[in-house]
Amino acid sequence: MKSRKNIIGIVCLIVAVILPWLFNSTYYLSLFGQTLINIIIVFGLNFITGLTRNMNLGTAGIMAVGAYTSALLSTRLGISPWIGLAAAILVGFLIGRGLGYPSLRISGVYLSLTTIAFGEIVRLVLNNTTSVTGGAQGLTNVPVFSIFGFQIQRGIPFYYFLLLFMLLMFWISTRIVRSKWGRAFKAISDNPDAAESLGIDIAKIKILAFTLAAIYAALGGALYGNLMGYLNPSTFNFDFSINFVIMLMIGGIGIVRGNIIGAIVVTMLPELLRFLGDYYQLVFYTIAFIGAIKLPQGWPAGIVSLVKWVARKTGSKSRKEG
Amino acid sequence: MGDILNVSHLTKRFSGLVAVDDLSLTVKERQIHTLIGPNGAGKSTTINLITGVLKGDTGTITFAGKDISDMPTHKIAQLGLGRTFQNIKLFGAMSVIENLMVGAHKNTSQGIVNFLWNTKRAKDEEEKMRAHAEQVLKQIDMYSHKDDMVNELPYGLRKMTELGRTLMIDPKMILLDEPAAGLNPSERQEFIQHLKDVYDSGIDLFLIEHNMDVVMSISHYITVINFGAKIAEGEPKEVVNNPEVIKAYLGSRFKAE
Structure with a gap:
């Protein structure tokens, strides 16, 4: 079973490596880049919404802060995007702490509302501080990374850069989820009374989950700026935050591998549904809605149990016939 | 032998109702101590007060020589006070x-x-x-x-x-809230044996229990409470022959022994 999973992983990786050569156009490369960034952000959301079950609907806001921090440092002050990336991690850390503390006093719907408010405040501030951020005009000429004097150009090189980054974050996430931290995250949402009775400081664990989520989102935001070369506050709206939750749901809550699938489906599906024109959103959200009701464990788990069910049915049929 | 747990003049009111009324009890080291009493006597409230889930209105609680009256639950657990729940709380x-x-x-x-x-x-x-x-x-x-x-x-x-x-958690003491509830007689025997093994490994036990077979077979010392106040305490034999305990909790079937 484990070796089969490894083979699937290797096949996926090979596909990911040759993909840009099969669809070598600016449009597709940008789409693939966005997919990789979304995967990273969902990894983060998995900690707070997936494992500790605190609905975070402000992901786009956190992402925006990360994106603008990095982009402003490099466009306005000419600082290397690498330092911008480090700065994004730092602001992610601070936001995580800042959003984590209210989560100790409020929970459920009220916490979700707080995170929505955070996202909206960020968007409005970015829109209205025109002199710094460029406001609704957007921020242009976000530079690309360079390594040992070589620029990582947008297109295929940056795609591989993002792929490596995603794999690094995948490795970190998997390790955290399978460790004492992952168990503690699950424990405090599953049964907080029991977790406390075992000496686990719920406040500390909750803030850690928020901080990880925010760092991943801020990092994703910074990379987004570098990928697009252009930022606009209207990108980071509430719909975008919702999309991350849908990715998490589709992939199966709490499952790191599932996060990847969810992010790919939600980022690519609108492109595949483009032929529907104005109706694409209706179709997309209907699919997501049905998925949420019928496959609460996520699509991959749902498909696996469907395959097993079909195999059992046909298996018993053939036995009867034979 | 010192005291592992000391509850002194503990009172807890829920608006009008006095759930725990000026309760004092001492659990000695190397002892299996059981708290009994009729439904609504304040047993679970007492456990919740000791483990920091609830805060008492007055009184102090010390565990292993430390004042834990105002400590949050996880800090108390970190000192080595383990617990199980009346209706199992697993992940x-x-x-x-x-x-x-x-x-x-x-x-x-x-x-x-x-x-x-x-x-x-x-x-x-x-x-x-x-x-x-x-x-x-x-x-x-x-x-x-x-x-x-x-x-x-x-x-x-x-x-x-x-x-x-x-x-x-490497506990010094474990509080068990009705450990025998819901177990069939053979499971109960097995569970009691495991509790005795745990005790023999050096961990003190403090139980809340309804099942008198379990109480009598395992306890070294018993405290009886009713309406939140202590009405008797002592060795199992003295307690079951105490007329007030018989009246409040055990019923007359225990009188004959």
Whole structure:
């Protein structure tokens, strides 16, 4: 079973490596880049919404802060995007702490509302501080990374850069989820009374989950700026935050591998549904809605149990016939 | 022998109702101490006060020489006070061994930043936790169930898992809220034997129990409360012959003995 999973992983990786050569156009490369960034952000959301079950609907806001921090440092002050990336991690850390503390006093719907408010405040501030951020005009000429004097150009090189980054974050996430931290995250949402009775400081664990989520989102935001070369506050709206939750749901809550699938489906599906024109959103959200009701464990788990069910049915049929 | 737990003049009111009324009790080291009393006598409230889930209005609680009256629950647990719950509280989405490993969390020292770069230490710590959990599972005869999901276990084994999980915190004392409730007679015998083994391994026990067979077979000392106040305490034999205890709780069937 484990070796089969490894083979699937290797096949996926090979596909990911040759993909840009099969669809070598600016449009597709940008789409693939966005997919990789979304995967990273969902990894983060998995900690707070997936494992500790605190609905975070402000992901786009956190992402925006990360994106603008990095982009402003490099466009306005000419600082290397690498330092911008480090700065994004730092602001992610601070936001995580800042959003984590209210989560100790409020929970459920009220916490979700707080995170929505955070996202909206960020968007409005970015829109209205025109002199710094460029406001609704957007921020242009976000530079690309360079390594040992070589620029990582947008297109295929940056795609591989993002792929490596995603794999690094995948490795970190998997390790955290399978460790004492992952168990503690699950424990405090599953049964907080029991977790406390075992000496686990719920406040500390909750803030850690928020901080990880925010760092991943801020990092994703910074990379987004570098990928697009252009930022606009209207990108980071509430719909975008919702999309991350849908990715998490589709992939199966709490499952790191599932996060990847969810992010790919939600980022690519609108492109595949483009032929529907104005109706694409209706179709997309209907699919997501049905998925949420019928496959609460996520699509991959749902498909696996469907395959097993079909195999059992046909298996018993053939036995009867034979 | 010193005192492991000392409750002194503890009172807790829920608006008009006095749930615990000026209660004082002392649990000595190396003793199995049982708290009994009729329904609504304030037993569960007392456990919740001791473990810091509720805060008392007046009175002090000391555990292992430290004042824990105002400590949050997790700090009290970190001092080595374990507990099990009246209606089992397990982590349903996890396997038996994972449940136990959550119990080892407080005894680990590696922080998250160190965890990310020091992979070797992270691995060592994880293996140590797993080995500890496996050892406890062997001790409570549950090793063969280690990878079962707790939600799929029968009731008796869920109770055992909860006991195993609290053993993982390396407790000095365990509070057990009705450990025999819901167990059939043979499971009950087995559970009592495991409790005695736990006690023999050096951990003091404080029980709330309704089942008088269990109480009489395991307790060294009994405290009886009614309407939140202590009405009697002493060795099991004296307590069951105390007329007030018979009137309030046991009923006349115990009189003859």
